[in-house]
Amino acid sequence: MKARNILLSGVLCLLFCGPALIGLASWGGVALPSWLTAADAAYLSGGLTEADPAAHFSVEGFASGEFQEAAEDAVGNCVPLKATALLANAAVQRSAIEASNILFGWECYPTFYGSSIVKMPSEGRLLETAEKATDSVRDAIGRVRDGLDAFGKRHPDQRVFVYLGPDSMNVEGSPTAKLVSNALTYEGTENLFEEHDGAFEWIGGNVTFDEFTRGWNKVDHHWNILGAFQAYERMAGALGFGDDTLAPKDLVTYDDPPFRGTFARRGLETAYEDHILDYEFADFPKFSVTIDGAEGSMDSLVHHKNYEWGTWGPNAFTSRYAEYYHTDYGLITLVNEEADTDRNLLIVADSYSNCMERLLAAHYRTTYVLDPRHDRETLDEFLADHEGVSDIIFIMRSPNLLAQATEQALAPASAQG
């Protein structure tokens, strides 16, 4: 009995002291593998928080709660095997959900209790649970629609287009839309947007679920190059370049690295993975590139050379979409040095455009890519500063098109505080 008590107490006390041991090792400069520390979990839990409890170790720091917050963050940063813990906990919960689903046979089920990401084994993919068409969502659609109308009327010399990128929540035949009452479908959203006054043009972007399975990543919310190119063709048609669209020469698939995107991260499920696809084009124009005011190059927007050389981030949950194409910037300017037109384009977009802005830019002299989430100026202000923009196109998925940042970007300059 004594040996049993000693063993149990020793093991549990060791577990209690795990983070302290990791913290001491880090403090002592011992290089620990990332899987043993909390480093691998950085992408899963939203990153490591910088924590310095010593800086707040005072009566004032304690009274304000800053010391406590820093201490809690510091302990969280030292939890051993944190990524394994996160994934294993979700796997345990998922196994209980799967056991329950034997009785019900749902096509999709949550990846853990409370998760908005669902697993669809028959398609080997993860999806987002459909959003509900609540009154507040309908109001948001109405506000953005009216904002677009008003914006279009203030700029009669420019053509304004809107392309709503479908996603797993609203695509036609979305399996999760069938499971939720009053789901916000692509068609429903489109119908509400089409009640506009004609100051902008809506480009239908809906796809069938079969097209979706080919053109969208399995474990990430972004489209792949196939879905993006299909959208590009529709946009090019609406913009008047339907007979002059780019023709891909070859489809490149990067088998490495495996891509576990937002759904895998948020759903804590590693059963499926994607791979980066990209098109090669025969005669692609040369661009000079400026990113947030600094000089860049096309290699800053499409990192194919890195992938050809086998250079990528070590974390399994790195967003390969952002790594291969590029992360989100406030303003990118692409100048087509070979253009035979003086028309300029403004793309107002979220990350959906990261893989395809170069395709549209091939048809214009100068293309501006503005992300309202990262650039706070209104579009009125932008157009006042950048003359010669003939076309404006919004390329976003629903959560970003209906976000406050988009409403603010559309507001008249005088309305901005």
Next chain:
Amino acid sequence: MVFSSTIFLFAFFPLFLAVYFAMPWRAARNVALLVFSLVFYAWGEPVYVWLMVGSILMNWALALCISRAGLRSGPWRKLFLGLAVVANLAILGFWKYQGFLAQNINAVLGEEFLADLQLALPIGISFFTLQALTYIVDVYRGEVKVQKNPLYLGMYIAMFPQLVAGPIVRYSDIEYEIDHRRATLAGFAQGLRLFCVGLGKKVLLANTAGVLADSLLAQDAATIGFIGCFSGVAAYTFQIYFDFSGYSDMAIGMGKMMGFDYPRNFNYPYTARSATEFWRRWHMTLGGFFRDYVYIPLGGNRVSVPRFIVNTMIVWGLTGIWHGAAWNFVLWGLYWGILILLEKFFIMRLLDRLPGFVSHIWCAVLFFFGWLLFAVTGLSNVAEWTAALFGAYGWLGTSTLWELQSWSYVSLVPIFIVGSLPWAPYLRKKLEAWAEGDSHRSIVAAPAKGNSAVPPCQALCEGVVVAPGRARVLAAVNALVDVALVAVFVLSAMAIVSSSYNPFIYFQF
């Protein structure tokens, strides 16, 4: 700070254990326990720690005054007792009920007669106030000696394992242990085992049930219909039991590690066959407090029937309002009071004659509607939920079965049910009987104190003369139990690291 948080599990508690056991003298350990308890309390609410310190000093001084004021019947003793009781209740009343009182008075008068100060509720105030009251009254009654050392009294009132959610430890429970407790390896290991059991109940069972309960209880009855309302209350029924009893297990376990023997707080309440029995098994230390410090002083059951009914309803009204400053808690308390009276005068004789399963079903219905009153805030919402449970909004309301998510918990229902049943003490007794070579030994009820709440991991075959040839099997079972407990700890730690959902329901009281 909650027990099931990374900061407590991986920093505060190991640091406390290291400091506590590094102290060579009991006096120093008592002071270390007080200091860590105050830090524990101040962690979330730095300002209210002064309220706690003030309460400690006030009760220490008034108890000294009571003890030095002459004979038990002396007027000064009564005066100091009255002062202490009023002061403690005033602290509780002001911080817990000021807003409730102001809202109701203003609603009756139709004007802003009393300002609602919107005070934040100091964590654990309901618990430490009752503990202080038991000390004061017991000193007055001469049942315990006055504690002259304010640090020791502070340690008792502020002791972090049971500070914020019980069990309500009376001073008499630990009076001897303050000066004479012995921390042993066996006690330490037993405490750790119980801590693991409690942590697993809280993190693996209560929190999981809580995800469903919170999601459904936040919705309108008309939206989720019968299935949503039923599964919401059912999930809450399991959540509150595993949450609260898990917390109590952890508290008792930590006390055990230090050599304290806290009273048991739960004895498998969902196995009760009547409302009366349920309250002998649920939050036992609260029931004991109201019995000994309210009900019996009011005359108990040695009074006329009308007076008995009034006494009973006073106790249950107080029990309800103690849980929270809202009418639904008062209604909840009165609900149980009325049921207990009905059982005493009418139903109990009938229940005794009925088969066991019928009385269990009766009780399940009582628990269910009791927790409905407890969990659903607002009397109009309670009415809507009750209507939904009688089919007013159909099976699903305006939702789909899938989105209610109740279906995904079907596989966990057997685990929740098994976790609520006393299989562990049953198996322990069976195993002990087998080990002794007595296969006919009767299964006795678990005793009511401290570690009897522990499953077979603890006292298994301690003090039992093991029959020849059976020691190896017992050793193997013991080892398996310990492995299972370490696994529970690891799984719980994984869930804590993963989850931002970690409320302790009883913190709000």
